[in-house]
Amino acid sequence: MIPFDYRRPDDIGTAVATVTGNPRAAFLGGGTNLVDHMKLGVAEPELLVDVTGLTSRDIERLPDGGLRVGAGVRNSDLAADPLVRERFPVLAQALLSGASGQLRNLATTGGNLLQRTRCVYFQDVTTPCNKREPGQGCSALEGYHRHHAVLGASRQCVAVHPSDLAVALAALDAVVRVQGPGGERTIPAETLHRLPGEHPERDTVLEHGELITAVDLPGLPFGPRSRYRKARDRASFAFALVSVAAALDVAGGLVRDVRIAFGGLAHKPWRARLAEDALRGRPAAPDEFRAAAEAELADAQPLRDNGFKVPMARNMLVSVLTELSAEDGAA
Amino acid sequence: MRLNVTVNGEPKQADDVWEGESLLYVLRERLGLPGSKNACEQGECGSCTVYLDGVPVCSCLVAAGQAEGHDVRTVEGLADGDTLDPVQQSFVDAGAVQCGFCTPGLVVAAHDLLHRVPDPSDEEIREALAGNLCRCTGYEKILDAVRNAAATS
Numbered sequence: 123m124i125p126f127d128y129r130r131p132d133d134i135g136t137a138v139a140t141v142t143g144n145p146r147a148a149f150l151g152g153g154t155n156l157v158d159h160m161k162l163g164v165a166e167p168e169l170l171v172d173v174t175g176l177t178s179r180d181i182e183r184l185p186d187g188g189l190r191v192g193a194g195v196r197n198s199d200l201a202a203d204p205l206v207r208e209r210f211p212v213l214a215q216a217l218l219s220g221a222s223g224q225l226r227n228l229a230t231t232g233g234n235l236l237q238r239t240r241c242v243y244f245q246d247v248t249t250p251c252n253k254r255e256p257g258q259g260c261s262a263l264e265g266y267h268r269h270h271a272v273l274g275a276s277r278q279c280v281a282v283h284p285s286d287l288a289v290a291l292a293a294l295d296a297v298v299r300v301q302g303p304g305g306e307r308t309i310p311a312e313t314l315h316r317l318p319g320e321h322p323e324r325d326t327v328l329e330h331g332e333l334i335t336a337v338d339l340p341g342l343p344f345g346p347r348s349r350y351r352k353a354r355d356r357a358s359f360a361f362a363l364v365s366v367a368a369a370l371d372v373a374g375g376l377v378r379d380v381r382i383a384f385g386g387l388a389h390k391p392w393r394a395r396l397a398e399d400a401l402r403g404r405p406a407a408p409d410e411f412r413a414a415a416e417a418e419l420a421d422a423q424p425l426r427d428n429g430f431k432v433p434m435a436r437n438m439l440v441s442v443l444t445e446l447s448a449e450d451g452a453a
Numbered sequence: 454m455r456l457n458v459t460v461n462g463e464p465k466q467a468d469d470v471w472e473g474e475s476l477l478y479v480l481r482e483r484l485g486l487p488g489s490k491n492a493c494e495q496g497e498c499g500s501c502t503v504y505l506d507g508v509p510v511c512s513c514l515v516a517a518g519q520a521e522g523h524d525v526r527t528v529e530g531l532a533d534g535d536t537l538d539p540v541q542q543s544f545v546d547a548g549a550v551q552c553g554f555c556t557p558g559l560v561v562a563a564h565d566l567l568h569r570v571p572d573p574s575d576e577e578i579r580e581a582l583a584g585n586l587c588r589c590t591g592y593e594k595i596l597d598a599v600r601n602a603a604a605t606s
Contacts, residue, residue: 128473128518153514158495170473174519198508222584223562225496227508228515358583 123160130172134301134333137171142303142331149173149333151233152196154225159238163247164254177232177335181205187341193232193334197287198223200231210339212348212367216290219352222359232334235288235298235314238325239281239389240361242266252278253322260322263425269363272422272431274388279322280425282386283315284361289385290350292393293367296339302332311337312383315390322389344371344379347449351442352385353434362386364434370406370446377401377410380443384435387422394418397439406447408440415439458520460484461530472518477501479517480527488528488557499585502558503527509565511584528557531564540564543602544595551589559585563599572603 128150131137141147148167150156151174159165178192181203189205200206201217221229243249243261250258262270262280270280288311291298296311314326328334342348348369354360365385371378380401382394397418404410415436422432456470456479467483475494480486480503489512490500496511503512504526512525531538537545540563550556559582566573566581573581578599587595 126473128471128516130472130518150516150519153516153519154496154511157514157516158497161494170516172516172518222499223565223581224499224502224509224511224584225514227505228496228510358580 123163124166124168126160126167127169128172129169130175134173134176134335137173137176138301138303138331138333140169140171141333144169145330147171151177151194151230152225152228153233154221154229155233155237159245162245164238164245173333174230177230177333184338184341187343189339191231191337191339193230193336195231197221197226197229197231197234200287201226208346210290210294210342210345210348212293212345212350212369213287213290213339215350216286216352216365216367219350219365220286220361231287231337234285235291235311235334235337236326236328237285240284241270241281244281253281253318256321256323266427267425268427269361269386270425270428271388272424272428272435273384273392273419274317274390275423276318276320276322278320279318279389281318281322281389283325283388283390285391286350286352286362286365286385288315289365289383289391290367291337291339292391293348293369293381293383294339294342294345295381296337298334299336299338300328300332301335302329306335308338312391312393318389325389342369342381344369347371347446348381349442349446351438353438364431364438366435366438366442368439368442368446370443372406372447375405377404377406382418382439382443384418384439387431387435394439401443406443408444411440411443412436454518454521456483456517456521458522459524460486461526470517472516474517475513476503476505476515476517476520476525477512479520480512480525486527486529490554490557492554493586497586498555499558499562500555502561502585504561504565509561528561531560538564539606540567540599540602543598543605547594547598547601549590549594549598551587555585555587555589559587559595563595563602566599567603567606571606573599575600 147169177194291311352365384392397414400414492500
């Protein structure tokens with residue numbers, strides 16, 4: 123690990139100005155990803171600006187039935203919040219499916235969204251990686267890529283985004299609130315992360331110096347009928363092979379509305395709008411769910427060793443929607 | 454900086470602390486509390502688990518500056534004088550220790566679990582200890598120890 127400076131400014135404006143003014147500065151939240159990357163040499167900031175005492179740790183009610191989650195809210199506190207569990211169970215389930223207790227107690231809402239891929243080549247500084255060092259090449263294309271992307275990848279990068287929280291937020295139409303050198307702005311969670319294209323070194327649309335201050339969850343009347351499912355190589359403390367976040371509204375046996383996002387398939391949480399469009403107004407039945415999943419996954423381009431993800435994602439979506447359609451309250 | 458932190462109920466100070474060093478380093482090298490172990494240093498193994506403001510965290514990932522003014526409880530703070538905490542005694546009785554490197558972290562994690570869930574299912578025990586790696590025991594004796602501690606406390 124290279125030497126670095128550490129500062130704890132008194133307010134968010136100073137923190138943003140400090141990071142903005144130094145291209146090699148980084149915000150420090152719970153440290154559960156940045157600090158281990160510094161130890162591995164994957165990240166080499168020369169200045170850490172600690173924002174854990176600055177960003178809100180509160181979960182506030184919004185007038186539309188939604189919630190505003192401060193960026194400093196710890197993953198464990200967010201997962202345990204009674205309003206979150208009641209209104210958006212998919213969010214609590216997603217959080218509890220990730221990491222370990224010790225890490226969830228440290229990890230923040232903002233930091234979780236900005237965690238970086240667990241591609242083994244990205245994390246190993248002795249191997250080429252376009253995300254870590256643009257122009258080096260991608261070791262995963264012909265290497266170990268069981269965990270990698272089947273949708274939206276490029277020849278430059280086939281990594282997947284590891285956050286479970288981000289998948290639930292994409293499905294829930296969450297909005298990320300950001301403060302930067304130019305003031306405040308909002309970004310739909312679905313578009314916070316980007317596809318790799320020719321610039322895999324950029325995970326998100328955030329500019330250097332921009333700080334996530336909160337995440338808004340808009341009210342969703344059928345939010346209580348939502349769930350998160352995740353397939354992984356061991357029962358706990360592992361990243362997703364495939365995950366699904368879904369919420370379903372059924373009336374008279376028909377799908378009135380639906381929200382779907384996949385994790386583990388792409389460089390960003392994959393909002394399944396094709397599947398959603400295919401399902402609205404259709405019978406809430408497994409063959410319909412299957413057809414919708416196949417429509418969403420039609421453009422999948424698996425690598426040599428991750429073709430299993432396509433049927434896994436399809437079957438997982440069918441299973442989750444079938445269970446949601448059978449929940450109490452289904453008309 | 455001069456670091457002020459409450460450790461096992463007592464206000465402590467350490468001088469000439471670099472804010473960027475880990476809380477684990479402060480505990481072990483500056484405050485003479487070597488119970489918390491330094492293994493992976495990446496939050497993977499749980500050997501460094503301590504309570505920070507009442508919840509277990511990997512102290513290898515917490516910057517000293519982030520602990521300023523906060524409350525820390527380490528494995529050394531679980532026993533009541535010479536009387537071991539029931540979780541510690543159960544680890545001894547069950548033979549849940551081989552090399553011992555993972556033991557302090559597992560004891561803190563199990564202690565936290567039983568505080569939250571006094572009578573956990575096996576599934577709950579496994580999930581609660583998922584962040585603590587043991588490379589010797591195969592975990593069976595550790596599960597026995599947690600079950601026994603739940604039954605006796």
